[in-house]
Every structure is written in structure tokens, then in C-alpha cells.
Amino acid sequence: MPVRPDGTTAQPGPVRLGADALTALRPAADVRITAGLWHERRRTNAEAGIARGVAKLERAGNLSNLRIAAGTEQGEFHGDFPFQDSDVYKWLEAASWQLAGDDAPDGLAEDVDRVIALVAAAQQDDGYLQTYYQVAKPGTRWTELRWGHELYCAGHLVQAAVAHHRATGKETLLTVARRFADHIDATFGPGKAVDGVCGHPEIETALVELYRETGERRYLDLAGYFVERRGAGLLQREQAGGPAPAAGYWQDHVPVRRARTVTGHAVRQLYLLAGVADLAAETxxxxxxxxxxxxxxxxxxxxxxxxxxxxxxxxxxxxxxxxxxxxxxxxxxxxxxxxxxxxxxxxxxxxxxxxxxxxxxxxxxxxxxxxxxxxxxxxxxxxxxxVRDDHEDEGGDQEGGRRTPWFRCACCPPNVMRMLASLPHYLASTDDTGLQLHQYATGRVTAEVAGVPVAVEVETDYPWRGRIALTVREDGPEGEWTLSLRVPQWCRDHSVTVDGAPVGERAVDGWLRLRRAWRPGDTVLLDLELAPRLTRSDPRVDSARDSVALERGPLVYCLEGVDQPGGRVDDLVLDTAGELVAEHRADLLGGVTTLAATGWRRPTAQEPSWWPYRTAETGRPAESAESVGAAAGAAAEPLRLTAVPYYAWGNRAAGAMRVWIPRG
Amino acid sequence: MPVRPDGTTAQPGPVRLGADALTALRPAADVRITAGLWHERRRTNAEAGIARGVAKLERAGNLSNLRIAAGTEQGEFHGDFPFQDSDVYKWLEAASWQLAGDDAPDGLAEDVDRVIALVAAAQQDDGYLQTYYQVAKPGTRWTELRWGHELYCAGHLVQAAVAHHRATGKETLLTVARRFADHIDATFGPGKAVDGVCGHPEIETALVELYRETGERRYLDLAGYFVERRGAGLLQREQAGGPAPAAGYWQDHVPVRRARTVTGHAVRQLYLLAGVADLAAETxxxxxxxxxxxxxxxxxxxxxxxxxxxxxxxxxxxxxxxxxxxxxxxxxxxxxxxxxxxxxxxxxxxxxxxxxxxxxxxxxxxxxxxxxxxxxxxxxxxxxxxVRDDHEDEGGDQEGGRRTPWFRCACCPPNVMRMLASLPHYLASTDDTGLQLHQYATGRVTAEVAGVPVAVEVETDYPWRGRIALTVREDGPEGEWTLSLRVPQWCRDHSVTVDGAPVGERAVDGWLRLRRAWRPGDTVLLDLELAPRLTRSDPRVDSARDSVALERGPLVYCLEGVDQPGGRVDDLVLDTAGELVAEHRADLLGGVTTLAATGWRRPTAQEPSWWPYRTAETGRPAESAESVGAAAGAAAEPLRLTAVPYYAWGNRAAGAMRVWIPRG
Incomplete structure (x- = not known):
């Protein structure tokens, strides 16, 4: 585990808070996931995603772009977007988090070194680095802040470099990132060459992380500049770089301190706010x-x-x-x-x-x-x-319903890789009073409480079963400390034993707080009630009106056409008075618990109409579409509907799917 | 009334069928609207729309583009789109249809001549005419069929020229259009310089109209070429002119003869099909x-x-x-x-x-x-x-909810102008057996039945009242002929008298057919039942599920926030068992019949929740969102909800509006 500038060790993961950070909680020092759903997903991510990612980047031309910029390959810029480099950086970040664990695929470290060498070779003497502006549009750097994504790419480079440094201790990529960050710091700001912000936030969170990794305060200050300068409409006034949507699109319509609602491009908004949170944590x-x-x-x-x-x-x-x-x-x-x-x-x-x-x-x-x-x-x-029964897939990245090995705009695949690779980091935290478990997975959590290590082992079949068994392995500081277990918002009932004996504590505001003088071998059993449930929505959500969704534990379920009698889903109606039956199916979709419900098929499918709107009699309750279904259902044979976890949809035949099901 | 090439006279309107056209019906020779809603709308359109349109075109730079192309003005191309010329042509078409009547604004004929002179001056020697490719991108004509809109603009030029010729008999614009059409005919086709279709259909319907107006068969053949050549993916294979969406976007994915559903860009699809209909009518x-x-x-x-x-x-x-x-x-x-x-x-x-x-x-x-x-x-x-209560209008042409004098992409305004100017044309038709009234407005309909003129005078307050009074003014051929009156699909009951006496005929398949030996002065009174009604939707329409709309006659109604207690609409629930009361309000929105209904306000608005989804108990019917509203309503004071015709929304304060109202 690498050593921090302040001499302490910490988990190689994102958001490694600075020593002076002002937060309620701090990430736990080390979290390992060793079995269960997330373990399987992470292993697949490492072997099928990250390990093969470099070949996908090669095929898509991202690595060629770096070689062309370095002058070691001839050709034109590959790809449709100026931010092609960011795919490489996100892959590097994902690979780095994976290297931080003990389960990195063979050869990954060498792939990482090789790609870092390509990145370093492409960097210009003054630290600038974006192959699009080096290869496709030389001489126009920092003139197209709307769509150029230069600071965005720089941010992903920094995040990759921070991850690589935290995971391996190597300086190779961090040096590249610092040179680019220094160039940006010399270029941007009041009285400097450029006063502006990036069309796509990302640099903000990255610079705070770079501050955390290097201790250099000016990176934090630069992050502050980019956060505070946003919202003055600078992007709207700029003329180069393609048309501008409304300023809200890139959150340039109002300073973040005065924003009252999230708006515009969702990823831009959320990356910005993550950067604001980082800034607030450190300041x-x-x-x-x-x-x-x-x-x-x-x-x-x-x-x-x-x-x-x-x-x-x-x-x-x-x-x-x-x-x-x-x-x-x-x-x-x-x-x-x-x-x-x-x-x-x-x-x-x-x-x-x-x-x-x-x-x-x-x-x-x-x-x-x-x-x-x-x-x-x-x-x-x-x-x-x-996805409707007769969905017409017009192709393209964004049509939905069709899984694709790589996209023309390939932001998501390497983002998935880095999320799964860094996942253990999101499970646990500490503060001076104890340890908090936020998410449950089989494995081991290590943290320092009041400067003394504590360790807890977790065993669970979550999310398929609600039992979470914890064993204290290192008992931490003298006296009492608090083991806090999150009881999820969806959970209607829970019970807990300590060393086999029921205890009186119950969750308050989502935290079950167990304050004890813990000893190694102490056990806690938390049982979360996991009965299938029906969920309804605020009625202002049109798609969910008079409908229910099936949920169990943290999982949202869906009906896929392939599992239903007749193969179609749009005319299915759920009998909300019927029983919901959970069944674990090891053979299905990598092992999932399915939910069975009863319902009917609306007669509308057999009743084509030239005009889909009908008059309802005035003076008495309008005939509800659903009551039509229910009336038909009363006469018809009930259907057995089978729901699978939403996350697993679209892994068999392409076809219809729905989460919200009209109620009968 | 101008004389056709074949020596007959016909109404100056679109779709003047060729002598050999194979259709069930033909447009009536002459239809005048002299009072009522459409008369008012047409007068406003003429005075506020068409008469001021030329100034708007000047301000938007469309006319400058023509002068720059002609060399009589210096400057760069004005506007964001290659199809700026089409705005001019659609205005010319609108103005021409207006000139065909007896109610053209003063000075309009002179404006038309002036604009035609600009168009003629901009035309190149070989007949080509599109200012975008002449001014902004010289030397690239016919190389960007995806987005260039050259044939689209040509089509609107042709339609304008046909309208101008039909309305005034003048050849000035028709000569320009024919020269361009001849250039296109010489350029496009198998074995010619270009084998391709336009990204935006429009030329097809225009060329059939040009055939109708000139009798030149080759224009019809060229229309046939463009129709039949579509669907081979030519637009997808082309590389120039910007990115391509899926081929269905411009209906280039399947030949029209094999198409089974409308798809892609709606206006493109419908313009194409209108052209196909024209082609089929003539062939x-x-x-x-x-x-x-x-x-x-x-x-x-x-x-x-x-x-x-x-x-x-x-x-x-x-x-x-x-x-x-x-x-x-x-x-x-x-x-x-x-x-x-x-x-x-x-x-x-x-x-x-x-x-x-x-x-x-x-x-x-x-x-x-x-x-x-x-x-x-x-x-x-x-x-x-x-339009939701807290709708965030991000600006731009397409955000909805905000009426705008002119758009950056100004396709709609002059399209509205030509629709209203040509509206009388859509009211009536003839065949060998009689006269058909498709739409009802006060005025006079003239047509030939078996070669002999018939004329019928119409008096009605439609759509506010359901009575339509008809008086035969010219009795047409010897013996019996059939006066056919469309009884609208929405109409639940109707009655009819001839010369004051009830008759036994009832509408069959939408047509009330009255076969008589009509004499001048014969009167028909058709009464269409016009009670307010509730309408429900096919339940597959999410936005309408468990909701109703208010309708009366042909009018769809909506709730605007400004008319409701509290000013908001998203939490209103309609009591479908309550009474609907129609009231004509001469003072409101230019004179409209309003509908009053009763309802409640859902309590959700007072119940903010951090998570908008809630668990419903399994094993018994889910608590419906609407029943929450109804339950609250049972205790609360019923609200009086006021609906106005949908067409009139957004004419007062900007604000919320909705058509589908959840039912209580």
C-alpha cells in the first residue's frame, strides 16, 4: 500500500481525503470483496473488460492518435470526437484500481506501462496534451472550450495518474499529468491567457485529487477557480467550436452557489457537483x-x-x-x-x-x-x-435495448471499468467513533479508528439473502467504539444479534449503531427483511401512473418479453392482489432470484382500432383502461409473469422489457 | 379564376388534379369562407401573418441572400440553415393563395411581384437556384444531398410558382421554377450526372403539381424517379454534408412500396407520402x-x-x-x-x-x-x-410553451401562412354523383357535378354550435344528385331535416348521403350532437393512462394554469362523475366555449418526499395514486376546473397546461 505525502497509508481508491479535509466520515483504509455478486462482476470486469480494453482502444484508433501525436505513426485523427483520449485515461484509471488489488489479470501491469509510455510520448514540450488539437486541429488549442473537451481530457488524465500513483507508487503517469496541470495552471485564471471554463466539467474533481496526491495547494485553488468561474455565461459568449445550446446545458447559466435545481446535461452536472463536493471537503x-x-x-x-x-x-x-x-x-x-x-x-x-x-x-x-x-x-x-414490444431500433449508441461492444462515443465502457475496479472503496468509512458499513459484500474491511486498526469480516449472500454476518477480527482502540450498519431505506423490518443474542438497537435515520467494547471473534448477525414488494410512484410520473414495479431488497425487477407467455409485455397487467413468489435460479442469468406474479393480458392487443382514443360516458366514472384489463382478466386465465433483476435484462434475445407494470 | 391548360377553370388551390387523375373525388371548383372561426383565423393570417411576412423575411436575411446571390448586395450568407430560401417560397405560396381570394391585403400583390423579381434575379444561367450553395458554398452544388435541402428548396419554389400561376395567371415565377425543374431533370436520373434523392422530401409532390400545371409529363416521371429511388440507402452511402442518422430518419431505409410503418423525421415522412399520393393520383x-x-x-x-x-x-x-x-x-x-x-x-x-x-x-x-x-x-x-408546472424553458425554437415571432429554423411560420391561405380548398369535393362537404364553415361551395355547376350556401357557428344550415343555390344537373355531409367520427348523434322535414337517412361510414332532385332554395339542417365528452386513450399511451381528456365537437380542451384555482395543474384530478358544463365566453381568447368540470388537488404537492417511490402492500390492491387524490378529494372542497380549447393555449401568461387529466 503506497505511502501518502503525510506519511500515512491509505486505500488506493478515489477520494483519498486530504489530512485537513473537513468531512464527517473518511473512507476506510482497505476493503476487499472476495465472493458474491460484486466479486463476480468485478472479476468479469477485470478479465473481459479491462484486460481486453486495450485491444478495443487499439481497434478504435485511440492509441494510434497518441502515436500520431508523438510522431511515431502517420495518419489522420481517428474517431468522431475531440475527447477520444479520455477513453484511454479512463481505461488507465480502471486498470490502476485493479492493480491495487490482488486480483489483477496477468499482463495488465505491462499493458498499463505500455499505454502510459504512449501517453507520455504524445505530450508536447510545454505540457499540453490532447491528440485532437495536436493532430486534427493544430494551432487552435484552448479556443473551443465549448466542445473541445481539453480540460475534460486533462481531468481524466489527472484521475488516471492519481489512481496509478496510489495503486503502484510509480510516478510515470503522475509526471505527465502534473506537467499538463501546470500548463493549465499557467494558462487559465484571472489575468492569464485564458479566462474560461470547460464545456464538460471533470477537471474540478481531478484537480482536487491531484492536490490530495501531491499536497500542492495551487491545484486546489485552480479547481476552485473553475468551480467559481462557472455560471457567468462564458461558454455562451464564446463563438468558436460549434453551436451552443442553452447555457443550462453545461451549467453555465448560474453560479453553482446559486443553483437551485440540477439541469442540463446530466453527466456534466454530476461531474461538476462531484468536483464541488471535493472542493468543499478540502476547504x-x-x-x-x-x-x-x-x-x-x-x-x-x-x-x-x-x-x-x-x-x-x-x-x-x-x-x-x-x-x-x-x-x-x-x-x-x-x-x-x-x-x-x-x-x-x-x-x-x-x-x-x-x-x-x-x-x-x-x-x-x-x-x-x-x-x-x-x-x-x-x-x-x-x-x-x-422497451416497447414493437421497438424500432434505429441504431446508434443511444437507442437502448441493444448491448454493444464499444461505442462511437465510447465514454461509458471505460467508465464502467473504473467504477467496478474501484467499487470496494464505496463500501465502508470511519470516523473517530467507529466504523460504518455502507454496502454489504462478502470480504474484509480494515480501517483506523482513533488511529488504531479495526477489521471486520463480512459474509453474506446479499442481495439474494438478507442475512449479513460480521465477525470482528481486529478490535481497535481501547474501550467502546461504534460499528454502524446501514439499514437500507427499502427495508421494512430488520433484526440484529450480537454474539447470538438479540439486541435492542434499531436503525435511526438509516444507521444501526452498535456501540460496544468489541473483541476479536465478536459476531453480529444483521437480518434485513427481503420480501418481494410492489412499489408505486409519485403520480406525476406519467410512465408509472396507476402502475407498480416489483422490487426485492436493493433490486428493481423487470418483465422481459422472453420470460412471459406470448413474449410481449405492453399489454400485461399485474394482479396486485396476487402473491409474489421469489425463487433463486442458479441456472439463469448468472444466478438470480426471480419473482413470479400473476396478471392478465389486456384485450386491446386483439382489438385494433383506427383511432386509439375513445369516448367515456360523462356523468359516471370513466371506464379505466386497467379496469378493461381486469374485467377481461376476471374471465380469462390468469397469466404467470416472471420478473428478473433489471440489471440483467437484455442479456438474452433482444426484445421488450418493462419495469412499471399497469395494475389490475 | 385562371384557365387551365386544358381550357377548364378550377379553384386556385393545391392538388388541382390532372384531367386523367384516377381518384374517387375531385376538389370542388370554388369554396369561400365568409364568417366564423376559420374566417377570423384566415383574416388574421392575411393581415398579421402574410402581410407582415415579407418584413420578417427581410429582417431574417432571407431576401438579402437572394440579392447577394444576384450580385446586387454584398455580404455573407444569412441564417443557420441551407434551406433559408424555402421560407421565401412558402411565403410566396401563402401570398398567392391569398391573392386567389377576394380578401387579399392591400399591397400584397406588389410585395409578391417584388419578391418574385428577387428570386428571378438570383437564379443562375443554367437554372440552378439556391442561395446557400451560390453564396456560402459555391462549387459544391448537388454534393450534399443529405443536408443540403437543394431539391427541398426547389420543391417549395415549384409549389410557390404553381400557386402563383393558379392564383394570378402570371408566368413570372412559373418560368423560374420550370427553369430550375428542367435543370434538375437534366441533372438527376439514371445515367445522368447525379443518381440520388434529397435528404428532405418535398420535390416529389411539387413536381406532380408542376405536371398538373404545365401538362409536361416528364415532371411527373421525375417525381416518380425520386419516389422510387428512395429507400436504397443512397443518403447513407454519401459522405459529404454532415453526419447521417439511421436511414429511417429520411425514409431511405426501405423503398416506399415495402414500408410498413411511418418512421423517422415526421415532416420528411409526411411530405414524402403526400408526394406518393400525388403520384398515385396521376398514375x-x-x-x-x-x-x-x-x-x-x-x-x-x-x-x-x-x-x-x-x-x-x-x-x-x-x-x-x-x-x-x-x-x-x-x-x-x-x-x-x-x-x-x-x-x-x-x-x-x-x-x-x-x-x-x-x-x-x-x-x-x-x-x-x-x-x-x-x-x-x-x-x-x-x-x-x-407543460409541467415547473417547466424550465431552456430557450430555442423547440422548447415549447413559448410563442415566438420567428424562428432560427423558420419552417413553421410560412407553412402556417400557406395552410390557412389555402384552407377553403380542403372543405369540399365532387364526383360524378354529387357534392361532398368535408368540413363546415359559413360560406359558399361551388362545384361541377356531371359538368353542371352546383352551389351550396353554408351557415353555421361551428365548432361552437352543431347546427349546419345549407341552402342549395345552383341546382346542378337534371335529376337526382347526392349531397354528402361528413358526420364526424367524434359525433355520437346527429339529425337532419330537408326543407324542414326530418328525413330517415343516417350517416354510413362517416357520410350522410342525401340523394334528391335538388332545387334552388332547398334547405338542409344538419344537427351534430355537441355535448362535452370525456375521452380516454389506449392504455399503452403512458401519458394518458388512467386519465381523461375533455373534448367538445372537434375541439380538444386543455387546462391552463392561469384558469385553475392555485394556478398549477400537475396535481389536479378530474372527477369523472361530475358534470361538464359548456359556456360560451365571447370575451375570452377571441371568443371560445369553455368547459367547466369538478376535481380535486392531490395532496402530493404538500408532501415532499426525498424519494418519490413508495412501497405498496403486497397481497392486496396497490393504493392507487389517484385513489389518494380521490380520498383527499372526498374530504376536501371540490375545485372548479376550467378548460379552454387546446388551440388557444399559451396566448395569455406563459405557464402550465395539460390535456390529459388523471381521473378521480
Missing amino acids: GDRELVAVLEHLWADMVATKTYLTGGLGSRHDWERFGDPYELPADRGYAETCAAIASVHLAWRLALLTGDARYSDLVERTLYNGFLSGVSLDGESYLYVNPLH | GDRELVAVLEHLWADMVATKTYLTGGLGSRHDWERFGDPYELPADRGYAETCAAIASVHLAWRLALLTGDARYSDLVERTLYNGFLSGVSLDGESYLYVNPLH
Whole structure:
């Protein structure tokens, strides 16, 4: 484990807080996942994703771009976007987090060194590095801040370099990143050559991490400049670099301190806020924390899908109006889910509030994990909650419903890789009073409490079973400390024993706090009630009105056509009075618990009409579409509907899928 | 009335069928609207729209482009799009139809001549004419068929020229159009310089009209070439002119004869099909007619808004999947509504089926008329069925909810102008057996039946009242002929008298056919039942599930925030058992009949939740969102909800609006 500038050791993961950071919680020193769903997903990610990623980058031309910029290869710039380099950096970051563990694929370290050498060779003498402006548009650097993504690419370079340094202790990539960061620091700012911000936030969080890794305060100050300068409309006034949407698209319409709702491009918004959270953590700026808390609460209450997905609109990949959450055209970009985890984790650390980790859990198990296939070979860019029976897939990255090995705009695949590689980091935290477990997976958590190591072993079949068994392995400081276990927001009942005896504590505000003088071998059994449940939505969400979703534990379920009688889903109606039956199926989709429900098929499918709207009699209750279904259902044979976890959809035949099911 | 090449006279309007056209019906010779809603809308259109349109074109730079191309002005190309010229042509077409009547504004004829002179001066020696390629991109003509819109602009030039010639008999613009058409005919086709189709259909319908106007068969053949050549993927293979979406976007994925559903960009699809209908009318190609009937039926049954609006997606202005009809993000471009009227009218003529005119009526009174403000000064580009309470208007042409004097992409305003100017043309038709009235407005209809003139005078307060009074003024051929009156699809009951005496005939398939030996002075009174009604939707439409819309006659109604207690609409619930009360309000919105209903406000608004999804108990019926509202309503004071015609929304304060209202 590498040594920090201040001499301490810490887990190689993102958000390694500075020594002076002002947060409620700090990441745990070391978390290992050794079995279970996330272990399997991480292993697949390492072997099918990260290990083969370098070949995909080669095929897509990203590595050629670096060689062309270095002068070691001839040719034109490859790819459709100026941010092609960022795919390389995100892969490097993912590979670095993987190298930090004991489960890195063979040859990965050499691949990383090889790619870093390509990156270093492409860097210009003054530190500048972006192959698009070096190869395709020389002489125009920093003139197209709207769409150029130069600071965005720099940010991903920095994040990769920080990860690589934390994981390996090597300076090779960090040197490149610092040279570029120094160039940016010399170029941007009041009275310097350029006064501006990037069309796509990302540099902010990266510079705070670079400050954490190097101790250089000016990186933190530069992050502060980019955060505070945003919202003055600089991007709108710039003329070069293609047309501008509304200023809200890139959060340049209002200073972040005055923002009252998340808006515009979802990934841009969330990357920005993650950077703001990093800044606030290191500066102790409580005003920024309050802004973040408000924005997050507004977002979660009005603009978040049941899956944790974010971004309602295909056009401009934007957030929509409050409660504008279409299921079929939901965008919910995989990258936005990842960015949401980044933001929520930072807020969890800042505040200690369990709700942030509730959203992390929901997002990881649903709207994020849906973004990668079970075999780890292909990806979804968008993650809708409904693919209609007769969905016409017009192709392209964003159409949804079709997993793809790589995209023309390949932001999501390497983002998935870095999320899964860094996943253990999001499971646990510490403060002076004890250890907090935010997410549950079999493995081991190590942390320092009041400067003394504590370690807890976790065994669980979560999310398939609700029992979490904990054994204290290192007992930490003298006297009592608190083992805090998050009881998820979805959980209706829970019980807990310590060394086999029931205890009286119950979760308060999401935390079950067990204060004891813990000894090695002490055991805790937490049982979370895991009965399948029906979930309804705020009625302002059109796609969910008069419908229910099936959930169990942290998992959102969906009906895929392939599992239903007749193969179609749009006319299915759920009998909400029927029983829900959970069955674990080791043979299905890598091993999942399915839910069986009863329902009917609406007669509308057999009743084509030239005009799909009908008159209902005035003066008595309108005949409800659903009551039509129920009436038909009363006469018809009930159907057995089978739901699978949402994250696993689209791994068999392409076809229809839906999360919200009209109720009978 | 101008004289046709074959020596007969005909109404100056679009779709003047050729002498050999094989259609069930033919347009009536002359239709005048002299009072009522459409008369007012047409007068406003003439005075505030068309008469001031030339100044708007001047301000937007469209006329400068023509002068720059002609060499009489210096400067760069004005505007963001290559199709700026089409705005001029659509205005010329609108002005020409207006000149055909007796109600043209003073000075309009001179304006038209002046603009035609600019157009003529800009034309190149070989007949080519598009200022974008002449001024901004010389030397690249016909190389960017994807996005260049050259044939599209040519089509609008031809339509304007045909209108101008039909209305005034003048050859000035027709000469320009023919020269361009001849150039296109010499350039495009098998073995010629270019084998290709335009990214935006429009030339097809225009060339058939040019054939009709000139009798030159080769224009019809060229239209046939463009129709049949489409669907081979030529646009996808082309490399120049910007990125290509999926081939379905411009209907280049499948030959039209094999198309089974409308797809892609709605206006492109509908313009293409209108051209196909024109082609089929003149060639008698029954296969094409069958294709059109199928596509239209599929579109109406699965992809049409209650307002007649078309196009569900903002991204790429596309049709969506079947039943994908979001209310809040419905696109329903004004131009698509206009194109739908063009298509449906041609199908009405081809087949005689009343359903086509049902859709024309619904579209004209709702999804089309909403596109222009009551004062005729500003426009909507998109026509959603719901603007949420906290809608964030990010600006731009397409955001909806804000009427704008002119757009950056100004396709809709002059399209509205030509639709309203040509409106009388869509009211009536003839065949050998009699006269058909498709739409009702006070005025006079003249036609030839078996070569002998008939004339009928119409008096009605439609759509406010259901009585239509007809008086025969010219009695036509010897013996009996049939006066056919369309009884709209929405009408639940109707009665009719002839000369004061009830008659036994009732509508069959939408047509009330009165066969008599008509004499001048004979009167018919048709009474259409006009009680307010509740309408429900196919339940596959998410935005309408468990909701109702208010309708009366051909009008769809909406709740605007400004009319409701508390000013907000998203939490209103309609009591479907309550009474609906119609009240005519001469003082409101230019004179409208309002509908009053009762309802409640859901308590959700007072109940902010950090997570908008809630668990419903398994094993018994899920608590419906609406029953929450109803339960609250039972205790709360009922609210009086006031609905106004959808077409009139957005003419007062900007604010929330909705068509579909959850039922209590």
C-alpha cells in the first residue's frame, strides 16, 4: 500500500481525503470483496473488460492518435470526437484500481506501462496534451472550450495518474499529468491567457485529487477557480467550436452557489457537483455543502428513476422537468449513474447521512449495473425502463435495448471499468467513533479508528439473502467504539444479534449503531427483511401512473418479453392482489432470484382500432383502461409473469422489457 | 379564376388534379369562407401573418441572400440553415393563395411581384437556384444531398410558382421554377450526372403539381424517379454534408412500396407520402394507394396525438415507437400537422373515405391551429400536450410553451401562412354523383357535378354550435344528385331535416348521403350532437393512462394554469362523475366555449418526499395514486376546473397546461 505525502497509508481508491479535509466520515483504509455478486462482476470486469480494453482502444484508433501525436505513426485523427483520449485515461484509471488489488489479470501491469509510455510520448514540450488539437486541429488549442473537451481530457488524465500513483507508487503517469496541470495552471485564471471554463466539467474533481496526491495547494485553488468561474455565461459568449445550446446545458447559466435545481446535461452536472463536493471537503466550505445537499435532494425527489438512473431526455442528454421521467425514452446514461455514485459517496462522507449511500446502493445494483452485459463484453449507453414490444431500433449508441461492444462515443465502457475496479472503496468509512458499513459484500474491511486498526469480516449472500454476518477480527482502540450498519431505506423490518443474542438497537435515520467494547471473534448477525414488494410512484410520473414495479431488497425487477407467455409485455397487467413468489435460479442469468406474479393480458392487443382514443360516458366514472384489463382478466386465465433483476435484462434475445407494470 | 391548360377553370388551390387523375373525388371548383372561426383565423393570417411576412423575411436575411446571390448586395450568407430560401417560397405560396381570394391585403400583390423579381434575379444561367450553395458554398452544388435541402428548396419554389400561376395567371415565377425543374431533370436520373434523392422530401409532390400545371409529363416521371429511388440507402452511402442518422430518419431505409410503418423525421415522412399520393393520383398506381392506406392507418392507430399532432421525439424530430406518445415532451411539430393535412386530403380524394377528413378536421382545429397565436403574430414550433408546472424553458425554437415571432429554423411560420391561405380548398369535393362537404364553415361551395355547376350556401357557428344550415343555390344537373355531409367520427348523434322535414337517412361510414332532385332554395339542417365528452386513450399511451381528456365537437380542451384555482395543474384530478358544463365566453381568447368540470388537488404537492417511490402492500390492491387524490378529494372542497380549447393555449401568461387529466 503506497505511502501518502503525510506519511500515512491509505486505500488506493478515489477520494483519498486530504489530512485537513473537513468531512464527517473518511473512507476506510482497505476493503476487499472476495465472493458474491460484486466479486463476480468485478472479476468479469477485470478479465473481459479491462484486460481486453486495450485491444478495443487499439481497434478504435485511440492509441494510434497518441502515436500520431508523438510522431511515431502517420495518419489522420481517428474517431468522431475531440475527447477520444479520455477513453484511454479512463481505461488507465480502471486498470490502476485493479492493480491495487490482488486480483489483477496477468499482463495488465505491462499493458498499463505500455499505454502510459504512449501517453507520455504524445505530450508536447510545454505540457499540453490532447491528440485532437495536436493532430486534427493544430494551432487552435484552448479556443473551443465549448466542445473541445481539453480540460475534460486533462481531468481524466489527472484521475488516471492519481489512481496509478496510489495503486503502484510509480510516478510515470503522475509526471505527465502534473506537467499538463501546470500548463493549465499557467494558462487559465484571472489575468492569464485564458479566462474560461470547460464545456464538460471533470477537471474540478481531478484537480482536487491531484492536490490530495501531491499536497500542492495551487491545484486546489485552480479547481476552485473553475468551480467559481462557472455560471457567468462564458461558454455562451464564446463563438468558436460549434453551436451552443442553452447555457443550462453545461451549467453555465448560474453560479453553482446559486443553483437551485440540477439541469442540463446530466453527466456534466454530476461531474461538476462531484468536483464541488471535493472542493468543499478540502476547504470546509459549508455554503457549498448546503448547495450540494439541496441540489441532491431536489434531484432525488423529482428527477431520479427508480433504478437510480438520471437524465430524462435523449435530446442533449439532459435532465428534464421535475417528474418528467419517461420509461421508454428514459436516457439514464450509464455514465450518469456512475457520476451519481461519485457525487453521493462524496456527500455521504461530507455529512454521514445514510440516504446518500441508499442511492449509491440503488444505483449500483440497478441503473449502473444494467450498463454492462453479464459476460462483461458489451455495454448499454442508455438504460430505459421500458422497451416497447414493437421497438424500432434505429441504431446508434443511444437507442437502448441493444448491448454493444464499444461505442462511437465510447465514454461509458471505460467508465464502467473504473467504477467496478474501484467499487470496494464505496463500501465502508470511519470516523473517530467507529466504523460504518455502507454496502454489504462478502470480504474484509480494515480501517483506523482513533488511529488504531479495526477489521471486520463480512459474509453474506446479499442481495439474494438478507442475512449479513460480521465477525470482528481486529478490535481497535481501547474501550467502546461504534460499528454502524446501514439499514437500507427499502427495508421494512430488520433484526440484529450480537454474539447470538438479540439486541435492542434499531436503525435511526438509516444507521444501526452498535456501540460496544468489541473483541476479536465478536459476531453480529444483521437480518434485513427481503420480501418481494410492489412499489408505486409519485403520480406525476406519467410512465408509472396507476402502475407498480416489483422490487426485492436493493433490486428493481423487470418483465422481459422472453420470460412471459406470448413474449410481449405492453399489454400485461399485474394482479396486485396476487402473491409474489421469489425463487433463486442458479441456472439463469448468472444466478438470480426471480419473482413470479400473476396478471392478465389486456384485450386491446386483439382489438385494433383506427383511432386509439375513445369516448367515456360523462356523468359516471370513466371506464379505466386497467379496469378493461381486469374485467377481461376476471374471465380469462390468469397469466404467470416472471420478473428478473433489471440489471440483467437484455442479456438474452433482444426484445421488450418493462419495469412499471399497469395494475389490475 | 385562371384557365387551365386544358381550357377548364378550377379553384386556385393545391392538388388541382390532372384531367386523367384516377381518384374517387375531385376538389370542388370554388369554396369561400365568409364568417366564423376559420374566417377570423384566415383574416388574421392575411393581415398579421402574410402581410407582415415579407418584413420578417427581410429582417431574417432571407431576401438579402437572394440579392447577394444576384450580385446586387454584398455580404455573407444569412441564417443557420441551407434551406433559408424555402421560407421565401412558402411565403410566396401563402401570398398567392391569398391573392386567389377576394380578401387579399392591400399591397400584397406588389410585395409578391417584388419578391418574385428577387428570386428571378438570383437564379443562375443554367437554372440552378439556391442561395446557400451560390453564396456560402459555391462549387459544391448537388454534393450534399443529405443536408443540403437543394431539391427541398426547389420543391417549395415549384409549389410557390404553381400557386402563383393558379392564383394570378402570371408566368413570372412559373418560368423560374420550370427553369430550375428542367435543370434538375437534366441533372438527376439514371445515367445522368447525379443518381440520388434529397435528404428532405418535398420535390416529389411539387413536381406532380408542376405536371398538373404545365401538362409536361416528364415532371411527373421525375417525381416518380425520386419516389422510387428512395429507400436504397443512397443518403447513407454519401459522405459529404454532415453526419447521417439511421436511414429511417429520411425514409431511405426501405423503398416506399415495402414500408410498413411511418418512421423517422415526421415532416420528411409526411411530405414524402403526400408526394406518393400525388403520384398515385396521376398514375392510378393502386399498389401505392394500398401502401399509403396501410401506412396512414398504422400511423393514426399508434402514433398520433389526440390533437392530430405527429412526431413523438425531440431528438431528430421523429416518430416514436407505437403508442410512444409523451404529453410533456411530445414534439408534434406544426409543420408535421400541416403535412398530415396535405396527406390526409390527398387520401380523401383518392379513396373517398371520410376518416381522412376526420383527421383533417381534428388536426386543423387542434394540433395545427395551436401553432399560431390568436393575434397571428407568433408561432409554436412544437405542440406538446402538457407543460409541467415547473417547466424550465431552456430557450430555442423547440422548447415549447413559448410563442415566438420567428424562428432560427423558420419552417413553421410560412407553412402556417400557406395552410390557412389555402384552407377553403380542403372543405369540399365532387364526383360524378354529387357534392361532398368535408368540413363546415359559413360560406359558399361551388362545384361541377356531371359538368353542371352546383352551389351550396353554408351557415353555421361551428365548432361552437352543431347546427349546419345549407341552402342549395345552383341546382346542378337534371335529376337526382347526392349531397354528402361528413358526420364526424367524434359525433355520437346527429339529425337532419330537408326543407324542414326530418328525413330517415343516417350517416354510413362517416357520410350522410342525401340523394334528391335538388332545387334552388332547398334547405338542409344538419344537427351534430355537441355535448362535452370525456375521452380516454389506449392504455399503452403512458401519458394518458388512467386519465381523461375533455373534448367538445372537434375541439380538444386543455387546462391552463392561469384558469385553475392555485394556478398549477400537475396535481389536479378530474372527477369523472361530475358534470361538464359548456359556456360560451365571447370575451375570452377571441371568443371560445369553455368547459367547466369538478376535481380535486392531490395532496402530493404538500408532501415532499426525498424519494418519490413508495412501497405498496403486497397481497392486496396497490393504493392507487389517484385513489389518494380521490380520498383527499372526498374530504376536501371540490375545485372548479376550467378548460379552454387546446388551440388557444399559451396566448395569455406563459405557464402550465395539460390535456390529459388523471381521473378521480
